[in-house]
Each structure stands twice: as C-alpha cells, then as structure tokens.
Amino acid sequence: MLCEYRDFNEIAGAPFGVAWPQLAHLIAATPLFVKASQQAGQQGRLRFDPVATNRHLVAGLSGLGWQDRVQLPALVGPFGTAVDFALGGIVLEVQFSNYPFFANNVIRAAALWRARGTVADHPVAGLLVLAARGDLPSANSSLYYEQANRQLALLVDQGIVTVPVRLVGLGWAVGETTAILSTYADARSRTLHRSEQVRCRVTAVQRGFRIDRA
C-alpha cells in the first residue's frame, strides 16, 4: 500500500527512528485486500478489507519483532485490555474500526505518557497509529486518516495530547491492480470462507475512489 504520515509533538531523539523504516517497508509490501460491500446500493462493489489487512500486518509485524496484543498497565485498564502492538517504548495501534476507538486509544497513550507509564516494561516513547485514507471505500463510521488527522491536530493544539504521535494513512493509487478478495461467513464476521487473487480497477469518483472487478 501507499502511505503518508504526519508527526505531532515531535521531540529530539526521533522515537520512531528504529521502528519506522521496517514498518514503512511492510506497508509498501502490503497488497490491496478487498471484500464485497454489504451496504445498500453498493452490492457488487468492492471495498477495503480491514480484517485481512490487519491479519497481514500482524504476521509482518510479528516477523519484525513487534509483540502483539500487549497488555496495558492497570493505570489505563479502564480504557481497554491491550494495545495492538509494541516494540521498545513505541505503541502501535491499527485503527480500521469505528471512529470513537481512535479517541479512546490516543487518550490512553496520552495518559500513559503523562504518567510516565510503561508498556511491556519499556517507558512509553511514542504512538504510531495506522488508519486507512478516506478515499478508500470503507464501511460507514470507520475511522479514516483525514478525520484522525483533524482530531489529533485539535487535541495537540489544545495541549491535551502531548505524547509524540506519528499518524500514518494507508492508501492505494488509481488504476488496474491485483488484489486479494476475501469472503466472510457474514457481513460482521471475521471467519474467512475464501480468499482469491482478482484483478481490480480503482477509479476516482466524486468522493474518493471506487473499486470494481476489472
């Protein structure tokens, strides 16, 4: 996939220095995963598949030494049980889910940073967040990169979030491409029925992109 990013609360010592080049390489090597849209009026069209993309990232990050599902310290326990990934003091959250999870997960990292808390025995040094760009067709109410960007800008401007954050937007380019099309047990399921390589066409439409079988 393509990626762009924006840094917030930059500090000397570049906390993402070690982790970032490997992660950027993994993103660049990530194919476009798609699934059939289940939304009314969208039947037959394809959209970004967060479940398969997440599985791919879990496998890739594990191979790079990241720990996944890292338990949160008791201090921030009311905000959830685990962060998606951690490496050294860097926390990585993959935010393909409903939009309010972004505020929840950013704010728990912000609280950990202020409290000088640890994740997997390392003091928290920074937060990496992956989100899909808004031009990728996705489920309604999924968080998208541009929205996360505006949220973070406000929280940083107002002095609420002081932890260094690199917000990463994942996208694709217009044109024909090979994609991985997955079929699930039902619309909300993570149970994979089938996965196949297909040719797709990504076109720019009025708001964002449209993905069809080529």
Place this chain on the structure above:
Amino acid sequence: MLCEYRDFNEIAGAPFGVAWPQLAHLIAATPLFVKASQQAGQQGRLRFDPVATNRHLVAGLSGLGWQDRVQLPALVGPFGTAVDFALGGIVLEVQFSNYPFFANNVIRAAALWRARGTVADHPVAGLLVLAARGDLPSANSSLYYEQANRQLALLVDQGIVTVPVRLVGLGWAVGETTAILSTYADARSRTLHRSEQVRCRVTAVQRGFRIDRA
C-alpha cells in the same frame, strides 16, 4: 431510577446548579426499562434497555427545555456531529453505548472547554454524563458507570480533562418491581415491536444483578 454521581474539576459557581435538580427529578421518575437478553446462555433473562430509557429521557429533557441533538461547532466536528443535549452552557451526554464513545465524547468536551468554545451559542460551562451502573445487566462492551469513573479519574489526575464534569450512574434496587418490557425487530434494532408493563424481580448474583419476570 436510582442515581449516584461524582464531580470532577469542581469550580466555584456550581455550573450544574440550575440543570441538576430537574435532571435528578427526571431520573427518579424514570421506570426500569428492560428487554430480553440475546446473548448466548442468557436467553429469557432480562437486561437494561438503553433504547427505551434514552427515548424516555429525550422526552423528559425536551419538556424541561433542553435542546437535543445540538450541533457541535466546526472546531470539534471530527469528533462527531452533535451532543445529545445542551442547556445553557451545560452539555449532557447519555452514554449507554459501546465504551469508546465515552472517551470520544469526554475529550471533545474537554477540547471545547480549553478552546473556550460554545454549544448552542453558550460558552461550554460543564459536562454531565449519564451511564448505567455496572450491576445492571447490559450488553457486553457497553460503557458502565464505574468504568467511566475510573477513566475520568485518570484523565483528571493527569491534567488531560479540565472541564467540570458530573458523572451520573443510573441503577435500580434489589426486589420486585414493575418494569417496561420492550421487544424490537431484532437484536440490534431500534424499531419497537411491542411495549408492555411486567412484574420483575431484581436479585443480586455473583457479579451485579439479575432481572427475571416475577
């Protein structure tokens, strides 16, 4: 319903002074709304009905002069389109939904407060949040009062949330009671099929309460 509350970031001038007595009276006059649990192993048991309770509160608050679905200023637009209710500078959020909405909604109020923003042309003066107590049987991953309490305590301790907040926990007492049992089109639906008065028994079990038909 019964209620308890906890104040955070108390300030001189008691921003909830005008709004609170009326709201407390409305809560006290709110019956126990229940629906059949759809969770595996829970069939036939009753649980707290957030949809019917919310409808009751909307009607009651409108009668008290609160505006509902008040549009958020553009500043916090990335965090949603509207707050549940507003009266003067007091924002009221009814948080019966999934837990991450709490952080999202508290943090947008915190940002508005820091930025001296307005809601319905009044400077934001305080945030009231209603949540159901954890002993009321509810859907998995619903926010509950005690969890919200621990989240807020951390965010206030760490200097993240500086807006005055009154967090209100709604509950019920052990014993026999009349309740309103509603049936919906399906487990996730808000489309009401039927609503009837029933006699229920609320009993204390190992973790919280259990509600059965009496």
